[in-house]
Amino acid sequence: MPDLSLYRHLDEMAPWNDRLQVLEVTGVIDEAPDVKTFTFRSDAQTWFRYRPGQFVTLELPTADGPLMRTYTLSSSPSRPFSLSVTVKAQPGSVGTRWMFDNLVRGSRIRARGPAGDFSHHNHPASKYLFISAGSGVTPMMSMLRWFNDCAPWTDVAFINCARRPEEIIFRKELELLGGKMPGLSLGFMIEERSSRESWFGHMGRIDAVRLPLLSPDFHEREVFCCGPEPFMRAVRSMLESAGFDMAHYHQESFGAPPVETPPAAVPDQADAAAMAIRFSDSGVEGRCLPGQTVLQAARANGVRISAACEFGLCGTCRVRKVSGEVEMSHNGGILDEEIAEGYILACCSKPLSPLEIEA
Template sequence: MILVSEIGMAAEAGLWTDDEPLECCSVVPEAPDTATISFVAPTGAQFRYRPGQFLTLELPVPGGPVWRTYTISSSPSRPMGISLTVKAQAGSIGTRWMLDTLRPGMRLRAKGPAGNFALLPDAREEYLFLSAGSGVTPSVSMTTYLFDRGTGIDVVLVTCAKRPAELVCRRTLELMASRVPSIKLHFIVEQDDPFDVWTGYRGRLNQVMLGAIAPDYLDRHVYCCGPEPFMKSVRDMLIALGFDMSRYFQESFSAPVLDTDETPETGDFVPDPSHAAEVTFSASGVTAGCDETDTILHVAKTAGLNIPSGCTFGVCGTCKVRKLSGEVHMVHSGGISDEDIAEGYILACCSRPIGSVSIDA
């Protein structure tokens, strides 16, 4: 309960700036080596930021202070405090110190909030939040903000982890989704926990899962956060599905973006129908012209050749063929192993030629 006198004190104190330290008020475990750490301003000042932004903390670790950046997991709709959900990776120094040492009452210097990866204050859009691991933190902030605002909420939220026990902020997200039917929550894990039952999605996020989870994904604004391999797979998948990438936004663990002009180029391959390509089917002695947006399977069928196929979504693996030379852009949904790819195999249904390509078919 917040007393009237406390509200008055906060109003007099104004807004928090990074001239004032943060005081830790709670440390709540979320998952292995993961906790949500909440702070208040000693003066009672309130916090103003956009959901999805980050703070940079000075951490007094042994050997000298270090600065570390963390996405804010709380919402600006709850301005009396600010929270960070942090996960210690192998070899971590700063985050490891926070989990092992930081306790209520301790104070830290901080800079921010900052960052361009954030919802606009008055935006009312249809959203798709995609995250992996502790990359869920901006999704938590954004969803809480939309939940508290209470109007125009339309969120599909997908978060991925290795095991159910490693799903970060799971209870927080489940609570909001249980109260607002238009917040659709989905978890994807790669492995089960021992002696527990998992009835959700298993594997890695792919095109088939995305179509089942959010059939209207082409109409949504996508916000993505996680390790770079995860974000690259999401970008490749969306590009292959014809998504308008001007409505795609992402954050990075290693390099939070301070300003729109600093947004890094991803260098993703985007098939271009104006770029000519050709595929040689060596066993058949046929060479067929095409463009970069055509799949190897489509080129084969157009040339009157038969490559066995099934799902056409990169799931079943029926259309696996060996690539003899050239480069292709392949976005599959789990139907081929890393070992097969290393040996030169591709799935014809979801591989697009870049220049001249030769296939053993």
């Protein structure tokens, strides 16, 4: 007997709420060597609202305890009944390997988000240039799928780089979209040939010579770049050298920006300036030293608050502030309405007064 709740209209359903509901795996697909797409639905038959290019943080229940991992969504919100992440297992991967070994159809895991500002919705333009390498294709795929569903005439130049032909993620779908979307131009580039698959396209790395060949009018485009950090640094440097207006350049990165270490305080002074902090759910009362965040104070007092990025981007460490004031410097991991409800990000919030936190 089919589940009749699956046949409800969108206006009869509520949006997914990461505080109340979990994700259920509905499919696992092999995309390329060591690359899989995991598709999820809500366990409560709700729909997903997010911007193309955003990410979620998955809480993986490993044998050593919950493990937080942040993954960009490769699906499009134009198809709101499910969402997908496409992940590549790098050498030494722990979370991704756990997903490969343990997530099957019917598995359920907790998730936080969606979050992030890397989306064409935030930077509307008449022309776009997507530049990706490896699994950095995932946010571009989310945006391109949205364009295909909602604005297929959009002018998009897409340069997708990989090590070998068989490692081009979504290659078949991209080629199919290239035949359907009149404004889409594709440029694949590989670094080395393969015995598994013939190749007659571009070879090498994207540089100042190849970029104008693949996108002659790149100066007129809104540029989105995602890939390994060295790749993004090279692209950024190349565009700067070409005189590109970097106000129209956007890149996705989960690496924390450099943080200056505050000067060490004299012990007596630090103790005198420490703020009282109470973690109401745990029944723990402690002190937050000058320069410490709520997350650091929680760890120092033996209280567990989940955290992934730890610089205010992913939203995993969101907790509710019962009383007190904080200085919060986040990177988009919390919504204005959540702040109005009393929520803070523990990783980037420092007490300005004695605090009580639900944790």
